[in-house]
Amino acid sequence: MEENSTQKHTNNHAIICPLHLQGHINPFTKLSLNLASKGVTVTFLIFEHVQQEITKASGCNSNNPFEALSQGSNLVGDIRYRVISDGLPLDYDRSGRLMEYLHWFMVGGLYDQVENAIGNIVLESRPKVNVLIFDTFYPWASKLAKRFGLRCASFWTEPATVFSLYYHVHLLRQHGHFDCPDNRKDPIDYIPGVNSIEPKDLISYLQDKDTSTNMHKLLFQAFQDVRLVDYVLCNTVQELEPHTISTLQTLLPFYPIGPILLSGPTKTRIPTSLWAESDCSEWLQSKSPGSVLYVSFGSLANFSKNDVMEIAYGLRDSHVDFIWVLRPRTVLDETSDVLPLGFEDEVRGRGTILPWTDQIMVLSHPATGGFLTHCGWNSILESIWYEVPMLCFPVFTDQITNRKLVVDDWNIGVNLCKESTIQRVEIAAQIKSFMNQKPREELKKNIRVKRNMLQNALEADGSSQKYVNKFIEELSK
Template sequence: HILYLPSLVISATKILQKKKLWKKKNSNVKKHHAIILPLPLQGHINPAVNLSLKLASSKNFTITFLTFEFLHQDLTRAHPYIDTHIDIFSQEKQGPNGVDIRYRVFSDGLPLKFDRTGKLDEYLEWYMSGGMFDQVEKEIEEVVLKSNPKVDVLIIDTFYPWASKIAKKFGLRLASFWTEPALVFNLYHHVHLLKLHGHLDCSDTRKDPIDYIPGVQSIKQHDLMSYLQDKDVSTNMHKLIFQAYQDVRKADYVLCNTVQELESDTISALQALMPFYAIGPIFPPVSPDKAVPTSLWTESSCLEWLGSMPNGSILYVSFGSLANFSKDDVTEIAYGLIESNVDFVWVLRPRTVLHEADHLLPVGFEEVVRGRGIVVPWTNQIAVLSHPAIGGFLTHCGWNSVLESVWYKIPMLCFPIFTDQFTNRKLVVDDWKVGINFGNGQPLKRMEIASQIKRFMSKENGDELRENIDVVRKILGNALEDEGSSSKNIDLFIEQLI
């Protein structure tokens, strides 16, 4: 043991020296104060919270995190231990090393009881007409006027089409926060080229591959985001997207939850146009059981059941926080799981079938699968994906799910439903080869579902996918190292703020 003592002393000395240098270096760093406003959707809230923690804990930032009253109400309902008057960051703010994150709740201007999901078009009307803008502007004005240290940057979701107007009014640097891959951003950014070449908003839309977008070698029509596959692009949702992409051109920076090495050509093309920083993957900085409570639904734990199952044997089935199905789709998936004989955890979210009551599953389903499958309304996805019993993920290909699945080395069975998920699927299946297709755009049929699940969970198929996912996972990990691309990019962004 004495032989190892000198190396231990040297290592300890180096660590202490490094800490002193870090403290000395950061004592001279300018204290920035950022207002962060995510889009009011689960998949946008999570990375915004994690970015807030990253900036506040290691980058000398004060953060004012804004959220709407209806979201805070959902959070407190989903986490009964949270007092309605206590913010979600309260635990991280405690102690001598606590972060400086100020949590502010304000109204979006509509009654709390207004059904923002069921009446989406009405909500978008409010969003677009200026009703929400007035509320956000008033809240940001109060923060800017009363805060110390002084606010100097607004980090706001790209889908707010009036972000530049607010930033300009209060003299703030504008960082547009993009929570999807760079490929999706690039395609939206070049909508004008899609229209010019007849791949969008034409009476006879072209179906051939698209090979003229800078940074994209070639992409098929069916791999575009669902909003760019639609024939009618005059809806409120399309107006919102197109206006947001005009506004983002005025941003001082774009922060993207991706990794430079995974989308190098696309990112290089975007960097030729704007200050575009790949800073992902943006994950919670602590273990899942200590993470900031961000779930909008009560989480059911299935870890005890998973603990009784063999490693790599369980298929995790979840289609995210937003996608909706028909009742027939739910029925076919249920019978497909029965016929596959594969053990599973299925997240069947509330309102998976919009405007339908509960009892979506076939009569007797849970009795038939008892012992080899469980259904929960919502769960902690990171806790599940990180469990050794999980062997595969039947997913909608939401971007957070894709990154988390790669991080925990779980192959994906890809069933995109709408928005960016079709384009994410292309990256997962065609480019990185860490997943396979499910459904292939055809109506769901139970026996085909069963066959695909069996093939996906087979050892032969799984081994090949895992070899590929090991490579991609290493790229993610390397990006977050001190000298990794994402770490360097976030530091470069902060340098540009000075």
């Protein structure tokens, strides 16, 4: 992807702060590179516990990992790297004690920690800071910007369709489709800019019966706060979700600037992975083109041990070559091996199981013919970019709505299972059918159309480049 760096702005300085999750760190990193290539000074905030995990995974102990790129021609600009504490001990289990941590996130000491860090940066930095770019899930970003007299941009790392559903949650309440004793089950056809959608295709948090959890409170607060920001940047493309985006743009300054992808040779990449990456390139090289199914359920989703067992048996009985990324803590209560006894011996040669790997490398490899995915938005964009059809198995949050876009609206993927309970026989049959060359031809034909949309958006005169330039011009006024 070529960066358009013909127009330089030297008086803008953005403080950028991602959520501490892998699927947010990656696009925020690339956004920083994009803005820096156009002359925006960037101060990238990373929490100490996240930096510790990245350092452990990569072995890179740089005070500023962006500096590695500045030695070549990939980065023209100024990116500063600031490691800050979230106010909790490094060994605090943020995932295992999620609801407790969310309270700290919303009304505890996290705001104070970030406020102090930004105060110091604002005081000492030149050029002067003029904008905060915070993850939309921070429920106090606009308050923080107002505190220091800065403009505020909210960066939404999921599709515009999901943003619109959250933004209009009050309409779901009013019409009885959410947060009611007996939610309606008929199609939802009143959300501005969103085509008719079944309740079963809503984000998981908008299907929950209990809406009093800290997660729900966070979501509700975040989407109240987003109404107060100056700009919303979104990791999508105008042509990919045209009706939704044009409708949102009548409500707030909504800039689709995607796809935000981490790409390029490994040696020039910024270390962002929270887990050490296993290299499977040699194994892939031994396989014929389009023969391998890549299986990964992302950085956050959790399964029961039984589900993992059924997936394993389904992969075994499909007789398809596969790479399966089985992330640590995929099963939260794992006390023993989560795979069937003898499974790795049974699939040796045609299947390899890794704790984590470089997804870009796998998807871009000619041997990879399909992606069994949880439908995380980053994974979907990467699949489109590398023209790999998807076999969809969403687990929770936006993945459920993303599946609808992939399968029902765009026809670039198919469902793994019809029911929520998964069984090895159905998994094996679906994988066999999906990896047959003929069914994938139609999917690949459709995915090329979407891929061209992404490519065109990133050209110098493309929609996403225009929105990035417009955002920078707005900051310069």
